[in-house]
Amino acid sequence: MNVVFICSGNEVTGFGHVSRCLNIASGLARLLPAKQIHFYGDYGHFSKQKIAQAGFTRVEGLPAENLTDTLLIIDDYQITETSLKGYCNRGARLVIIDDFDQFAFECVDLIINFRFEAEKICQPTDKHLLGLDYLPVAPSFEQLRKQRLNNRSDNDIKSVLVFIGGTDRMNFAPTLLSCLDKVLHSKQIIWLTNQDVRLSLRNNQLTQVPYVDDMAELYSSVDLVFSGGGLSKYEAGFCLLPNAAVSQTELQQDDTYVLAENALSFDLGLIGEVDEEELIRRLTVFLTPDVIEQQREAMVNAYRSDSTAKLAEKIFYLL
Numbered sequence: 001m002n003v004v005f006i007c008s009g010n011e012v013t014g015f016g017h018v019s020r021c022l023n024i025a026s027g028l029a030r031l032l033p034a035k036q037i038h039f040y041g042d043y044g045h046f047s048k049q050k051i052a053q054a055g056f057t058r059v060e061g062l063p064a065e066n067l068t069d070t071l072l073i074i075d076d077y078q079i080t081e082t083s084l085k086g087y088c089n090r091g092a093r094l095v096i097i098d099d100f101d102q103f104a105f106e107c108v109d110l111i112i113n114f115r116f117e118a119e120k121i122c123q124p125t126d127k128h129l130l131g132l133d134y135l136p137v138a139p140s141f142e143q144l145r146k147q148r149l150n151n152r153s154d155n156d157i158k159s160v161l162v163f164i165g166g167t168d169r170m171n172f173a174p175t176l177l178s179c180l181d182k183v184l185h186s187k188q189i190i191w192l193t194n195q196d197v198r199l200s201l202r203n204n205q206l207t208q209v210p211y212v213d214d215m216a217e218l219y220s221s222v223d224l225v226f227s228g229g230g231l232s233k234y235e236a237g238f239c240l241l242p243n244a245a246v247s248q249t250e251l252q253q254d255d256t257y258v259l260a261e262n263a264l265s266f267d268l269g270l271i272g273e274v275d276e277e278e279l280i281r282r283l284t285v286f287l288t289p290d291v292i293e294q295q296r297e298a299m300v301n302a303y304r305s306d307s308t309a310k311l312a313e314k315i316f317y318l319l
Contacts, residue, residue, distance in 0.1 A: 001036070001069050001070065001071055001093075001319045002036050002037075002038060002069060002070050002071070003025075003028060003032075003036060003037045003038070003070075003071045003073060003319075004038045004039070004040050004059065004062065004070055004071070004072050004073070005021040005024075005025060005037075005038070005039045005040070005041075005072075005073045005074075005075070006040050006041055006072055006073070006074045006075070006076055006079075007021045007039070007041050007074070007075040007076060008041040008042040008043065008047075008076065009041070009042075009043050009044060009046070009047030009050075010042055010043060010044040010047065011044060013042075014165055014230075015046060015047060015050075015211075016165070016230050016231045017075045017076070017097075018039075018041075018043070018047045018050065018051070019050075019231060020075065020097065020136050020231060021039070021073065021075050021097075022050060022051065022054050022056075022138070023136035023137055023138050023308060024073065024136045024308070024311060024312065024315070025037050025039075025054065025056055026054065026138065026139055026308070027136060027308040027309055027311060027312030028312045028315060028316065029055070030309070030312065031312060031313070031316045032316070032319070034055045034056060035057075037056050037057075038056065038057050038058065038059045039051050039056055039057070039058045039059070040058065040059050040060075040061070040062060041076075043058065046211060050213075053213065062087075063090070065090060066090060066091060067087060067090040067091045067092035068090075068091030068092075069091075070091075070092045070093070071092070071093045071094075071095065071315075071318055071319060072087055072092045072093070072094055072095065073095045073096075073097075073315070074094065074095065074096045074097070075096075075097040077099075077100075077102075079096070079103070081103075081105050081107075084096070084103070084105055084107050084108060085105075085107050087107075088107035093109050093318050093319075094107060094108045094109050094110075095108075095109060095110040095111075095112065095315055095318065096108050096110075096111055096112070097112045097113070098111050098112065098113050098122075099113060099115060099251075100121075100251060101113070101121060101122035101123070104122070104123065104125065104127075104128075108127065109127065109318055110127055110129065110314065110315065110318060111125075111127050111128045111129070112128075112129045112134060112311065113128065113129070113130050113131075114129075114130075114131065114132060114133075114134045114135040114136065114234075114307075114311075115131070115255055115258075116131065116132055116255075116258055116259055116262065116264060116302070117131065117258055117262075118130040118131050119131065129311065129314055132234075132302055132303055132304065132307065133304050133307055133310060134307055134310060134311040134314070135234060135238060135303065135304075135307040135308070135311075136307070136308045136311055137235065137238050137307065137308050138214075138215070138216060139308075140214055140215075140216035140217070141215075141216050141219075141235060141238055141239055142305060142308070143216065144216045144219060144220055144239045145238055145239055145240060145303070145305055146305065147220075148239065148240040149240070149300070149305075152296075155289040155292055155293060156223075157184075157187060157223045157224060157287070157292075158187060158188060158223055159187065159188040159189075159190065159221060159222045159223055160180070160184070160187060160188070160189055160190070160222055160223060160224040160225070160226065161190045161192060161218065161219070161222040161224070161225045161226065162176060162177060162180070162189060162190065162191045162192065162226045163191075163192040163193075163225065163226070163227055163228070163232055164176070164193075164227070164228035164246075164248070165227070165228035165229075165230050165232065165248065168193070168195070168228065168248075169248050169271075170248070170271050170272065171195075172228075172246060172248075172271045173191060173193060173195075174197070174199060175276065175279070176226060176246060176268075176279070177189065177191060177199060177201065177206065178201075178276075179276055179279045179280050179283055180204070180226070180283065181201040181202055181203050181204055182203070182280055183280060183283045183284050183287060184203065184204050184287070185203045185204065186203070186204065187204045187205070188204070188205050188207065189201065189204050189205065189206050189207070190207050190209060190218070190221075190222060191206060191207070191208045191209070192209055192210075192211065192212070192218065193208060193209075193210070194210050194211055215235065216239070219235070219236065219239050219241055222241070223241070223242075224241065224242050224243065224244075224292070225241050225242070225243040225244075226243070226244050226245075226246070226268075227243055227244075227245045227246075228245070228246065228247070228248050228252075229245040229246060229247030229248055229249070229252035229253065229255070229256050230248070230252060233245045233256065233259065233265045236265075237259075237264050237265065237295075237299045237302070237303060238299075238303045238307075240296055240299050240300065241299075242266075242291075242292045242295040242296060242299075243265050243266070243295070244265065244266035244267075244268050244282075244283070244286045245259075245265050245266070245267065245268060246268040246269060246270075246271055246274070246279070247267075247268075247269070247270050247271065248271055250270065253267075253269075253270045262298060262302070263291075263294045263295050263297075263298040264295065264298050264299060264302055265295075266282070266285075266286040266291065266295070267282070268282050268283070268286070269282065
């Protein structure tokens with residue numbers, strides 16, 4: 001049976017959907033030949049490159065009639081029940097990543113929602129795989145988590161990462177960087193961005209880097225992460241990196257709030273609603289040693305080092 005991931009990664013959607021599908025694909029590749037794993041969707045250059053580097057192929061379409069030998073893993077907020085039923089009627093088995101409890105349809109075989117406390121925001125069924133126990137991460141993240149578990153960090157902050165995401169919808173990174181420059185001193189601040197904009201800071205050293213092949217290598221070089229509220233706050237948490245999120249959408253904000261209530265992230269507010277004075281106040285609170293250490297301890301207990309393998313095994317049972 002072939003496995004086809006249906007997702008997109010371009011300037012509009014960002015890279016997050018492709019990233020987590022690649023993580024699942026890497027987990028499945030430990031259980032079946034990589035040549036049976038394919039990707040189908042609208043991909044920009046970066047996404048195409050990452051899919052190829054991971055050893056998977058892209059397909060230009062799906063068979064028009066017979067999908068009986070195909071398992072579809074779908075990560076697309078815009079997919080409709082009609083489309084899902086169409087795949088099912090053609091014989092496909094269906095797995096869907098459902099962040100917001102939108103796709104609990106009868107035709108779906110397995111529903112994945114790896115958000116923290118996902119069971120509280122949906123109506124669980126025997127089809128659901130819920131919570132951080134099923135968080136898909138890259139193999140390099142698993143290695144980094146193992147290293148950090150064996151070599152616990154102190155509270156000395158030398159370097160921080162700012163990564164708003166594949167699409168900084170409101171160009172908020174410069175504002176965040178300016179505020180960080182007022183509360184940090186003599187630190188290395190790494191800004192991960194593809195924007196062709198050059199900024200300089202007064203009190204800290206700023207390094208702008210384009211998107212990288214291996215985020216784990218970048219995570220291993222920093223002590224804190226400031227994210228845009230999406231998948232990166234989960235990645236940072238898995239890697240035992242204290243993090244704070246400024247959310248780009250209300251749905252991201254809801255998710256960040258729950259994580260923050262359990263010391264798994266720090267809520268910097270929703271872009272468009274938080275002003276610079278309030279942002280500086282929240283940054284100052286986050287940077288206190290007690291808050292940072294509380295996050296580290298919570299991350300040790302909340303995340304599972306084998307979550308990707310556990311998820312891959314559940315999907316493999318459908319083949």
